Amino acid sequence: MNTFIFERYMSCWCPSYSSRPLSHTLLQIEWNYRFQELPRKLIIALSKYHAIILTMRLYEWIASKWVDQEMMDRLTIDTFLYAKRKSEVEGKRGTELAREMFSVSWRANLISFLADYSVHQVIMLYAYYCYAQQKRRKSEDDSVVSMQSNDDMPQGHLILFAVRKSTLLGLSRGIALGFSSIGAGLGSMIAPSWGTLIGTNLGDGLAASLTEDLVDHP
Incomplete structure (x- = not known):
């Protein structure tokens, strides 16, 4: 915005002024910075991903020692296949399937969101x-x-x-869990299985964008 105002000012009062060199220089600096930061950001993203996966496996192992087999199945169920089976085999559709997929998705994603919270909590x-x-x-x-x-x-x-920040981080992860479960229910109404998967990710992404300011470090 400051560059735009400067260029407009110079073009009005000095017609011979050409803003192209300045714009190109700023653009080149910006892209050079992005390319320099890209390897570091990729390493951080991959490290977070693997850390969350390992934490999920740890929590699943702990849960297997504390809960029965039925609850363990609910915590680790594949929502994609579950929605597909309920739709094709049992013939569930509409709001009935959406309500069921909301509760199923909430339990199935509980461990993954807890692992995500734990990793970001340690980083913070x-x-x-x-x-x-x-x-x-x-x-x-x-x-x-x-x-x-x-x-x-x-x-x-x-x-x-x-x-x-720890409290806000937990709040943001709880909101993301709720939004992803709602998205899974709504997606199952439209297209069981694939709609469930897409709705879950859309809900998680929407919650992340809404709560982004909550987890920014001071």
């Missing part, structure tokens, strides 16, 4: 820990008076920020 707490350690090392270079006057309150605020 580690980020706050690194920030606190950096702040502590910096305060050690200051005088004792400076430490007592400037370090106590920020440390308390840091703990409050961590608790607040």
Whole structure:
């Protein structure tokens, strides 16, 4: 926006001004930055994905020790095949299938969303820990008076920020679980199996976009 205003101003008061070199330079800088950050972002995304999968398997193993076989089947059921079987074999359609798929999808996705929350919770707490350690090392270079006057309150605020972000992270994951279950129900009304899968992902994506600001780190 600032670049656009600058170019409009120069084109009005200086007709001989050409904004193309400036625009091309800014665009080149932006794309260079994106390409430089791409490998790091891919590594982070793959690491998160595998961490969530491993955490899911851990939670499934723990659940198998605490719940019976029937509940374990509900927690690990394939919603795609379940919706297809209910539609083709039992002939369920419309709101009846949607209500059933909502509850089935909620239980089936509970472990995966809990694993996602756990991984992001660990990442967030580690980020706050690194920030606190950096702040502590910096305060050690200051005088004792400076430490007592400037370090106590920020440390308390840091703990409050961590608790607040942890709560908001759990809230955002709970909203995503609810939205994905609603999407699974609505998708099953339109097209059981594939509609269930697409609706689940659309609901999760919608919840992520709505709660994006809740989980941004300060």
